[in-house]
Amino acid sequence: MEKMKRAERMVAITQVLMLKPNVLTPLSLFAERFGTAKSTISEDLMAVKESFILSGQGHIETVSGASGGVRYIPEIAPEEAKQFLSRLSELLSNKERILTGGFLYMTDLLFDPSVLRPLGLIFASAFRDKLPDVVVTIETKGIPLALVTAEALGLPMVVIRTGNKVTEGSSVSINYVSGSSRRIQTMSLSRRALEPKRRVLVIDDFMKAGGTALGIRNLMTEFEADVVGIGVLVEARMTEEPKLVEGYLSLLQLKELDFYTGKTSVVPVVSY
């Protein structure tokens, strides 16, 4: 292969790093692929790093030592996150989203990759320093949100099933009362899905009274897990009634939803 120029190497390095967020690539891999000295690669990397700092879209981390290398940590610029959440609030504050029973229709947004990707980065930035080992959610609508968060953090995802559908060996089930249905429901998780004593980040799409989050917390104690964070996209805040769980982070608040007047209001949480 013809020897590459500096600019070409820098683009190639950027590509490799961005394709595998959070994955450590040894410098020797680049040196071999481009047929150059490791010191040349180090110089290329310095310039690539600089470019990431300027853009605010994540940063390049170097880990030294024999098993070291370089990796891309995806991030979202705070200003971009703010603008994005404000736009999302407007989209959700549309009266056509009010469903019978006083629910807010969010499914189209929760299943749209272009909406999910920034949300994953926002949750990742908020919880990265809690050092979670795994992202846990409950089926169904929270799954895409949990997945993009897990990917931004470089972690696996675990999905709790509702009901007793688990066919995967022995499982743990608990009962809980979901705020939206006000019925006693069951959630289950297979023993083989989550090792004991993990640091767990819980991600879900919506919190009303917090019954589901409390249920997940209780289920996690059965796995001796340490719940290091709870993140929800939208929290219902129509009364001052306290939630059943504390210490969670919500990105948006549903302040008003009136089925009869057709008024609805979703606002971003100012500091998260």
Place this chain on the structure above:
Amino acid sequence: MEKMKRAERMVAITQVLMLKPNVLTPLSLFAERFGTAKSTISEDLMAVKESFILSGQGHIETVSGASGGVRYIPEIAPEEAKQFLSRLSELLSNKERILTGGFLYMTDLLFDPSVLRPLGLIFASAFRDKLPDVVVTIETKGIPLALVTAEALGLPMVVIRTGNKVTEGSSVSINYVSGSSRRIQTMSLSRRALEPKRRVLVIDDFMKAGGTALGIRNLMTEFEADVVGIGVLVEARMTEEPKLVEGYLSLLQLKELDFYTGKTSVVPVVSY
């Protein structure tokens, strides 16, 4: 802002394009951001394009005209896809994955972003020329797979619910017989989740007899949708019995799974 050098601009362009796969960015955006002429950006882009061609990790597409611009189409190199599927087959051919009832445990892999990402690219490459408008799946385990495929194609995802859980306005339900449970089940989709007459790509994790895929096909006719492709990760091929649907693509085949002898064999499909 200080004027950037060519290499820095190329890295910045690569970053912007890779962060928003399939999204068209006008050249004027780069010209403004970098404070350079559009012709300079065109030259930078030529070099970036070249670098993507060399790496085999997708390509840069230029759309000319007033509403034109440039976008990154993510792809996986065929050789890399082959190696990845072969490694995945080995992981799945582990006797510890055999579950009571003759099922194969795949959940850990189906929920792992580092496994999902290449699978999304493989499905996207296989179905891009069918020009789907939307990726459809059925809850629960197929959701992450459908999401990464949708993202690689730049499309939204729609999730069919099992049972009658739809609380989102009027919905269409049909009965189907799933090959794995051999019971009559119900699947439902809200009318507002899918506009009529869409071109639909169906993605799922597993196909046994094809009952679920047939059900989805039938449900799609209720939405006047055109099913332009069906992709499944693993297809059970333990007998020569024909499936209930035709014209699907599977990436892996489960050839053998014996609960008593503990023998299991998953192989990649040679040509897809």
